Amino acid sequence: xxxSAEHFEKLALEQMDVLYRVAxxxxxxxxxxxxxxxxTYLRALRGREGFDLQAHGIxxxxxxxxxxxxxxxxxxxxxQPTTVEPESLETSSLAAAGDLLIGRDNLEQMDDRLVHALxxxxxxxxxxxxxxxxxxxxxxxxxxxxxxxxxxxxxxxxRARRRLADALRTVADSRxxxxx
Amino acid sequence: MFDVMPTxxxxxxxxxxxxxxxxxxxxxxxTPESVRRRLEASTTGLARDSAMTIRPRYVWAAxxxxxxxxxxIALKLNGIVPVGPGPQAAAAAAPLPATLASDLVARHDxxxxxxxxxxxxxxxxxFARIASDLKWRLxxxxxxxxxxxxxxxxxxxxxxxxGSFKSAHLMFKGPHHQAVSVFSLTGAALPxxxxxxxxxxxxxxxPIAGFMHDGSFYCVVGSDPTGSLSLKEVRTFRxxxxxxxxxxxxxxxxxxx
Numbered sequence: 001x002x003x004s005a006e007h008f009e010k011l012a013l014e015q016m017d018v019l020y021r022v023a024x025x026x027x028x029x030x031x032x033x034x035x036x037x038x039x040t041y042l043r044a045l046r047g048r049e050g051f052d053l054q055a056h057g058i059x060x061x062x063x064x065x066x067x068x069x070x071x072x073x074x075x076x077x078x079x080q081p082t083t084v085e086p087e088s089l090e091t092s093s094l095a096a097a098g099d100l101l102i103g104r105d106n107l108e109q110m111d112d113r114l115v116h117a118l119x120x121x122x123x124x125x126x127x128x129x130x131x132x133x134x135x136x137x138x139x140x141x142x143x144x145x146x147x148x149x150x151x152x153x154x155x156x157x158x159r160a161r162r163r164l165a166d167a168l169r170t171v172a173d174s175r176x177x178x179x180x
Numbered sequence: 181m182f183d184v185m186p187t188x189x190x191x192x193x194x195x196x197x198x199x200x201x202x203x204x205x206x207x208x209x210x211t212p213e214s215v216r217r218r219l220e221a222s223t224t225g226l227a228r229d230s231a232m233t234i235r236p237r238y239v240w241a242a243x244x245x246x247x248x249x250x251x252x253i254a255l256k257l258n259g260i261v262p263v264g265p266g267p268q269a270a271a272a273a274a275p276l277p278a279t280l281a282s283d284l285v286a287r288h289d290x291x292x293x294x295x296x297x298x299x300x301x302x303x304x305x306x307f308a309r310i311a312s313d314l315k316w317r318l319x320x321x322x323x324x325x326x327x328x329x330x331x332x333x334x335x336x337x338x339x340x341x342x343g344s345f346k347s348a349h350l351m352f353k354g355p356h357h358q359a360v361s362v363f364s365l366t367g368a369a370l371p372x373x374x375x376x377x378x379x380x381x382x383x384x385x386x387p388i389a390g391f392m393h394d395g396s397f398y399c400v401v402g403s404d405p406t407g408s409l410s411l412k413e414v415r416t417f418r419x420x421x422x423x424x425x426x427x428x429x430x431x432x433x434x435x436x437x
Contacts, residue, residue, distance in 0.1 A: 013220070016211050016216065016219065017209070017210050017211050020209070020210075020211040020212075020215065021206060021207075021209055024206075024209070025206070030212070033215075034212070034214075034215040034218070034219075035317075037211070037215060037219060038215075038218065038219050038317070039301060039317070041219055042301075042316060043301070069300070069301070072300040072301075073300060114201050114202075114205060115205050118202065118205055118206070129202060130202070130206055132199075133198065133199040133202035133203060133206075133207075134199075134202060134203050134206050134207040161195075161198065164198075
């Protein structure tokens with residue numbers, strides 16, 4: 001079933017927050033996340049003829065576009081010469097720590113160990129964890145969105161959880177929070 | 181919180197405690213208002229436009245645009261509507277601020293080393309489409325056109341940072357390792373800029389010729405290992421490319437020309 005242009009635009013824009021959160025995990029930088037989001041919508045709205053409203057709706061389709069764009073962009077950047085300005089270095093290190101994505105007030109109320117451990121995960125694992133935990137995607141939806149087998153979804157999720165557990169245990173050990 | 185996961189793909193694992201914890205960290209983050217505004221402004225009606233459905237009001241709008249375009253072309257042919265700096269402006273070009281000149285040169289040199297300057301999603305050889313693709317991403321009209329010199333090749337178009345500003349950046353390569361960059365960026369990069377005025381510099385052996393137009397700054401930056409690419413040649417490139425800016429605006433020659 002193909003939605004009308006107006007309906008398609010409405011459906012697509014309703015997913016903006018979900019897509020922005022995914023873009024933040026993929027890029028680890030709020031500014032680049034905004035660019036990726038905009039690029040995704042450009043592609044999606046121009047290519048709406050290729051969209052068919054399926055069982056899982058528009059979300060996996062949009063995330064698939066975003067994921068492919070990010071892969072292409074990463075490949076393109078890996079071919080470019082790297083000229084890193086001092087300001088960019090500063091921004092990158094902050095973004096890598098995830099501080100730019102979390103409000104200071106919220107951060108203080110959260111379990112900072114978990115925040116740190118989550119942001120230490122590779123991007124691929126972060127996206128799977130986000131889709132599973134926050135967006136409540138099923139394994140099948142995650143697999144369709146990222147164009148990976150369901151088994152890969154499960155193994156990424158499993159490894160992500162193991163890394164989180166290890167990270168939390170290490171921190172707890174170092175702080176003497178676990179008894180002999 | 182970290183129990184063993186099920187192995188059956190059909191059975192989605194549930195861990196409410198972990199989900200709640202992750203949600204506290206990553207959940208509930210709405211799209212920032214600035215990003216939302218930018219996106220909504222740029223996508224409104226795009227799906228309908230791409231559907232290629234011609235409605236009566238679009239027919240009238242298209243007809244009006246054709247009339248306006250024909251009128252502008254006629255005015256331009258008669259020299260009434262200038263795009264880019266006029267001859268007087270070029271003769272009295274203002275010096276380009278050193279910081280902006282350095283940023284332009286740094287970006288030019290950085291990108292000139294790349295074998296391929298094409299940005300994914302941007303047209304590769306159709307300059308009208310390149311201008312359109314980059315304009316959409318940058319939010320301002322983009323100067324894009326060919327360099328009509330023998331043996332010069334187009335190396336690609338991309339969105340690149342110049343200092344703290346984004347720019348549309350086209351790169352051309354000459355037959356003897358010369359390189360020419362064509363930049364379009366917001367006028368905020370040149371706060372003292374005056375519409376219609378030319379700006380020039382020669383920074384570290386890089387001739388730069390630009391101008392302000394309709395609140396945006398456009399320029400051409402050149403480099404040549406032998407130092408034979410002159411400011412005069414770069415100025416010629418600029419003057420040939422200036423009419424390619426996609427939305428010419430009627431301007432009144434400023435008193436500073």
